[in-house]
Every structure is written in C-alpha cells, then in structure tokens.
Amino acid sequence: MGNFSKKIEKFWEIFYEHNGYTKVLTGLENTLYIAIVGLAIGIIIGTLIAIVKVLPKYKRIARILDGICTFYVGLFRGTPVVVQLLVAYYVALPLLGINMPALNVCVLVFGLNSGAYVSEIMRSGILSVDPGQMEAGRAVGLSYRVTMMKIVVPQAIKNILPTLGNEFIALIKETSVVSFVGAADLYVAFNYIGSNSYEFMVPYLVMAIIYIVLVMIAALLIRLMERSLRKSDRRN
Amino acid sequence: MIDVIDLKKNYGNLEVLKGITTTIKKGEKIVVIGPSGSGKSTFLRCLNCMEDPTSGAVIFEGVNIADMKVDINIHRRRMGMVFQQFNLFNNKTVIENIMLAPVSVGLQELRTAKIKNFFTRVKNVFTPNKKALIPVNASKAKIKAEAKENALRLLKRIGLEEKANVYPSTLSGGQKQRIAIIRALAMNPKVILFDEPTSALDPEMVGEVLDLIRQLADEGMTMVIVTHEMGFAKEVATRVLFMDEGRILEENTPAEIFSNPQNPRTKEFLSKVL
Numbered sequence: 001m002g003n004f005s006k007k008i009e010k011f012w013e014i015f016y017e018h019n020g021y022t023k024v025l026t027g028l029e030n031t032l033y034i035a036i037v038g039l040a041i042g043i044i045i046g047t048l049i050a051i052v053k054v055l056p057k058y059k060r061i062a063r064i065l066d067g068i069c070t071f072y073v074g075l076f077r078g079t080p081v082v083v084q085l086l087v088a089y090y091v092a093l094p095l096l097g098i099n100m101p102a103l104n105v106c107v108l109v110f111g112l113n114s115g116a117y118v119s120e121i122m123r124s125g126i127l128s129v130d131p132g133q134m135e136a137g138r139a140v141g142l143s144y145r146v147t148m149m150k151i152v153v154p155q156a157i158k159n160i161l162p163t164l165g166n167e168f169i170a171l172i173k174e175t176s177v178v179s180f181v182g183a184a185d186l187y188v189a190f191n192y193i194g195s196n197s198y199e200f201m202v203p204y205l206v207m208a209i210i211y212i213v214l215v216m217i218a219a220l221l222i223r224l225m226e227r228s229l230r231k232s233d234r235r236n
Numbered sequence: 237m238i239d240v241i242d243l244k245k246n247y248g249n250l251e252v253l254k255g256i257t258t259t260i261k262k263g264e265k266i267v268v269i270g271p272s273g274s275g276k277s278t279f280l281r282c283l284n285c286m287e288d289p290t291s292g293a294v295i296f297e298g299v300n301i302a303d304m305k306v307d308i309n310i311h312r313r314r315m316g317m318v319f320q321q322f323n324l325f326n327n328k329t330v331i332e333n334i335m336l337a338p339v340s341v342g343l344q345e346l347r348t349a350k351i352k353n354f355f356t357r358v359k360n361v362f363t364p365n366k367k368a369l370i371p372v373n374a375s376k377a378k379i380k381a382e383a384k385e386n387a388l389r390l391l392k393r394i395g396l397e398e399k400a401n402v403y404p405s406t407l408s409g410g411q412k413q414r415i416a417i418i419r420a421l422a423m424n425p426k427v428i429l430f431d432e433p434t435s436a437l438d439p440e441m442v443g444e445v446l447d448l449i450r451q452l453a454d455e456g457m458t459m460v461i462v463t464h465e466m467g468f469a470k471e472v473a474t475r476v477l478f479m480d481e482g483r484i485l486e487e488n489t490p491a492e493i494f495s496n497p498q499n500p501r502t503k504e505f506l507s508k509v510l
Contacts, residue, residue, distance in 0.1 A: 135286060136323035136416075140337035140423055141313030150336065154327045231403070 004201075011193065011202040020193045027189035028210070034106050034185070035172045039118075041111025042167070046118025049073065051148060053123050069119070076116035082177045085109050089181040102183040106175070114171055121163050125156030158229045165222035169215050176211075186210060237262045237427060237458060238283060243292035243302075245278055252278045254482035255292070260427070265453050266460045267469040267490070270479035271505055276462045279479065280429050283460060284308075284315045297426070313341060316420025316428035320435050322412040324404035324419070331400040334387035334419045335380070341423075342379035346372065383422070390418040394448060410441030414448050427458040434465060466509055470494055478502045 014020045049069045055062045076084065088109045093100055100108075129152050137147030157164070179188045190207040194200040238260040245253040252275045260266055268276045281287040283294060285301055285308050294302045301311045325333050353369045360366045391397045394414045404412055413433060420428055433449065434442045446468050453459060453472050463469060469476060469490060476493045478486040478501075486499040494510070497503045 130321075130323070130326075132319060132321050132323035133325060136317075136319065136325065138309075139284065139286065139312060139317035139319075140419065141309045141311075142337055142340060143309050146340055150340070151325050151327065158327070 007199050007202050010197040010199045011206070014193045014197045015203075018196070020189070020196070023184070023189040023192055024186070024210075027184055027186040030103060030178070030183060031172065031175045031185045031214075034103070034110055034175045034178060034183075035168065037107045038110030038114055038175075039168050039171055041107070042114030042118045042171075043122075043164070045112065045115030046120075046122045047153060049115065049119035050122035050126055051153075053119070054126050073116045073119055076113050081109070081113050081174055082180055084113055085177065085181050102178070102181045105181060106178045106183045110171060110175065114167060117167055118164070121160050121167065122153075122156060125160035126152055128159045129155045158226075161222065161226045161229060165219065165226075168222070169218055172214055172218060173211065237297065239293070239295040240283070241293040241295065243279070243282055243294065244290045245275075245282055245287060246290045252482055253282065253289075256482075256484055258477065258484060258487070260458065260460060262426075262458055263456050263474075264458055265472050265474045266477060267473035267475075268460065268462045268477045268479060269464075269466070269469060269505070270477075274479045275482040276477075276479045277431055280431050280460060280462050283429055284312050284317055286317070313337070313423050314426045316417075316423060316425035318413070318416050318420055318428060318430045318433050320432040322404075322409070322416045322436070324407075324412055324416055326404055329401050329403055330396070330407070330415055331384070331387050331391070333404065333415065334390060334422045335383040337419070338383040338386065338422050339380055342374065342383065343376060346374055346376070346379065386422060387418075390421060391415075394418060408441060409437045410444045413437065413441075413445045417445075417448055417452075421452075427460065428452070430459060430461040430463070432462050432464065434463065464509070466494070466506075478505065480505070 015024070049072065052062070052065045052069050055066070057063055057066065079087075085106065089102065089105050093105065133151050133155065134144075134147055137151045138144070142150075175185055176187050178185050179191075186207055190203040194203040197203075240256055240258050240260075243253055243256040244251070256279060268279065270276045278287055282289045282302075283296075285294070288304070289302045292302065293300045296311055296315065299306060299311060301308060324330075325336065328336060349370045349372050353372065356367050356369055388397060388400065391400055394417075396411060396415065399407065399411065399415075404415070407415070417428075417433075430449065434445050437445060442465070446465065449459070449461070449468075450472055461469075461472070471490075473490045475487060476490050477484050478493065478497075478499065480501050486493060486497065486502045488498075493502065494506065497506055
C-alpha cells in the first residue's frame with residue numbers, strides 16, 4: 001500500500017498545490033452546465049414534439065409537422081451522441097459559417113439529442129393522462145393549446161418524472177465525451193492531473209467517485225421534486 | 237336556443253346517429269333516455285361538438301357550431317358540460333378548478349382588447365378620422381378577484397367552501413360531481429349538458445347531485461340530461477326523448493311517455509327499467 005499512498009501524494013500535489021482543483025471545478029461546472037441546460041432544452045423540444053405527435057391528424061399542417069418530428073427523432077436517436085458532436089462541431093457549423101465555442105456546441109447537441117428521447121417519454125406521459133381531462137378543459141371553452149399546457153402537460157410531467165430523472169442521469173454521464181470537441185469537462189481536468197503527475201490511477205478513481213456523487217445528488221433532488229409534485233395525490 | 241337539424245355521426249362505417257332533428261328551447265329540461273348503445277351520449281356530445289358531427293347542423297344562438305370554421309371555444313363557454321367521470325382537473329385545487337376557465341378567458345379577452353387598442357392608437361396617429369378604443373375597465377388582478385369571489389360564492393352554495401384549497405383526489409364522488417357542476421356554472425352558461433351525471437356515483441351520493449341539478453332546473457336553467465334515473469327524469473324533465481339505434485323514436489312530456497308510451501320500443505325499454 002505504500003505505493004498507493006505515494007500515488008495519492010502525487011495526485012494531491014498536482015490537485016492542490018499546482019491548482020489542479022481549479023480545472024476540476026471548471027470541469028464540474030461545465031459538466032453540470034451541459035447536463036442541466038441540455039435537459040432544459042431537451043424538455044422544451046421534447047414537449048413540443050410530443051404535442052405534435054398526439055395532435056389530431058386531420059389537418060394537413062399537423063401531418064407535415066408530424067413528419068418533420070419523426071425525421072428529427074429518427075436522426076438523433078439513430079446516431080451516437082459523439083458522432084453528433086463531431087458532425088456539429090466539425091461539419092455543420094463550419095458549413096454554416098457559424099463560429100461557436102465548443103461548450104455551447106455541446107449544450108446545443110445534448111439538448112437536441114435529449115429532445116429526441118424526451119419527446120417519446122413525454123408522449124407516453126401525455127397518453128397516460130386521462131382523456132377526460134382534455135375533454136373537460138375543452139368543454140369549459142379553453143383552447144386545445146391552453147388545456148394542453150395548463151392541465152395535461154403538468155400531469156404528464158408528474159407521471160414521467162422518474163423516467164425524466166433517468167434521462168438527466170444519463171445526460172450527466174454522457175457529457176464525459178465532450179472532450180472530443182475540446183470542451184473542458186471532468187475528464188479533461190483529471191486527464192490533465194494524470195498527465196502532469198504521470199499517474200492515472202487516483203485521478204480516474206476520484207473522477208469516478210465524483211460522477212457517482214453527482215448522480216446520487218441528482219437522484220435525491222428528483223425524489224424531492226417528485227414528492228412535492230405528488231401533493232395533489234391523496235397521500236402527502 | 238339549440239336547433240339540431242338532421243344530425244348524423246359515423247365512426248368509420250358505424251352509423252351512431254342516423255339523422256336527429258329537434259329543437260331545444262330556452263328553459264327546457266330535456267331528458268334523453270334509451271338503451272345503451274342507442275347514441276344518446278353521442279348526441280349530447282355532438283351538441284357542443286365534443287364529437288364533430290359527420291353531417292347536419294347544430295345551431296346554437298344563431299350560429300351553426302357544427303361548422304368546422306367556427307371558433308368552437310367561444311360557443312362552448314356558453315354551454316356547460318358535466319361528465320359521468322366528473323373530470324375535475326387533478327393538478328388543480330378545487331377553487332382553481334372553478335376559476336381556471338373564467339380567469340383564462342378573461343385574461344385572453346383583456347389581451348386581445350389591449351392588442352387591438354394598440355393598433356388603433358398607431359393607426360390614429362396617421363389617419364385624420366380617429367377610431368374609438370375598446371374600453372378596458374378590467375385588470376389582471378380584478379379578473380382574478382372577481383373569479384375568486386364568484387367561485388367562493390358557488391362553493392358556498394353547495395356547502396363545500398371549506399374544500400376550496402384541497403385537491404380533487406381527497407373528495408368523494410358526490411362532492412366531485414357537485415364541484416364539476418359549479419365549475420360549469422362559473423362560466424354563466426346558457427345551457428348545461430349532463431352526460432350521465434350520476435352513473436359513476438355510489439348510491440348514497442346520487443341524491444346530493446340530483447338535488448343540485450333539481451335546484452338549477454328550478455332556477456330556469458336550460459338543460460339536456462342523459463340519465464338512467466327514471467324517477468328523476470319524470471320529476472324534472474319538461475320533455476323526454478327516447479332514443480334507440482341512432483334515432484329519436486319518441487318525444488313527449490314525461491307524464492305521457494312514462495304512462496302512455498306510443499312506440500313499441502319505448503314500451504319495451506320502459507317495461508325493463510321501471
């Protein structure tokens with residue numbers, strides 16, 4: 001074990017005395033930033049797609065929108081997120097002539113990607129809400145849109161919160177590939193520490209622990225949120 | 237008030253309504269009876285276009301609301317509807333359930349008026365003949381306060397004011413249905429459609445709901461009620477429609493139809509349920 005304590009010493013040297021921790025903090029911040037903003041974008045896109053998907057299809061515009069959404073979901077579920085990142089950063093944006101920091105590209109790609117997954121989660125949530133709720137809203141003269149937004153979607157979100165939590169956790173972990181386009185996340189920070197101390201065991205171990213702690217905190221927050229959303233159920 | 241002209245409804249190849257023509261006058265209490273599958277619920281749901289009629293017209297206050305080009309939401313606000321399964325909004329408290337539509341409609345009207353006034357103002361700057369603005373004497377707070385006051389008054393009427401801030405899941409079926417009724421009342425409808433309002437209730441709660449409907453009937457509310465409560469039909473209805481296989485086979489006063497049915501199908505049905 002003497003060997004191991006030496007490794008920890010080396011790690012500590014770079015981590016603390018050579019300001020490795022600032023990199024770790026930046027990495028942590030970026031990881032959370034990508035996951036949280038990405039999920040937010042994902043929920044917005046996902047909700048819109050889900051609503052299009054459950055829209056009555058007798059109007060032409062609804063069918064066209066439905067086609068577009070199906071294509072979108074197929075595109076983003078059909079390719080790995082790393083490929084999407086690389087294509088966005090090295091193909092799509094240069095072709096469009098847009099210059100964007102790597103971090104923002106990551107947020108965008110993870111948002112678009114998670115939108116495709118959230119749309120299916122949200123659709124199942126909307127379908128799980130009793131159709132009578134929509135009918136009651138329409139019967140008092142509210143429009144489809146208002147009833148959807150004020151009555152159906154809130155209840156759908158309550159029903160899908162555990163699954164949405166899963167998506168958030170998956171997103172936190174998936175962000176570990178953003179270094180492919182040069183965004184600084186936790187992996188980049190610990191890789192830096194490792195390469196500077198010529199010692200990778202402890203940095204990667206600490207990285208794994210940080211991910212586990214992050215996910216456990218996220219799970220706790222989701223549970224608390226679920227409980228507060230469940231206040232309209234009989235059991236408090 | 238409502239003229240139904242040759243109303244037909246198909247689901248695919250299945251003809252549910254085969255041409256219904258009737259007129260509902262102000263103050264009438266129409267009770268629709270008939271065996272299950274006779275199309276009576278579909279008929280009721282076509283009256284406010286919850287189901288879009290396949291053909292025919294439903295003329296409400298001079299407008300054919302079966303026409304797809306009509307903004308149905310505006311007309312539905314004048315037609316309350318009460319469901320078999322209550323359908324209270326589960327994510328809203330009792331008082332929010334009652335206030336939601338009045339507030340949301342009030343705010344929408346306020347927004348529209350303000351936007352129109354803005355454009356009128358801009359136009360007035362450039363044109364010599366000034367147009368008058370739409371008077372806006374409401375505000376967000378006022379609309380909400382009025383809706384709340386009205387909701388509390390309605391809750392007090394049914395003796396459930398202490399339930400204002402609870403969620404529907406904590407209420408009994410009878411309480412839910414009475415709240416669903418006053419939720420419809422909160423929009424000041426001209427007519428209320430009842431779709432088997434007591435069929436999902438435990439027997440001991442049927443009375444309280446029927447009492448409330450009876451009160452509304454006595455106050456002169458126009459109603460169309462689909463029900464299996466024949467005693468209630470006898471007592472409240474001004475006219476009873478007997479439906480079978482998508483048609484109105486007989487319509488008459490309750491006294492006539494229950495004591496002296498003309499159509500053999502009516503006779504058969506009544507002999508089974510009475």
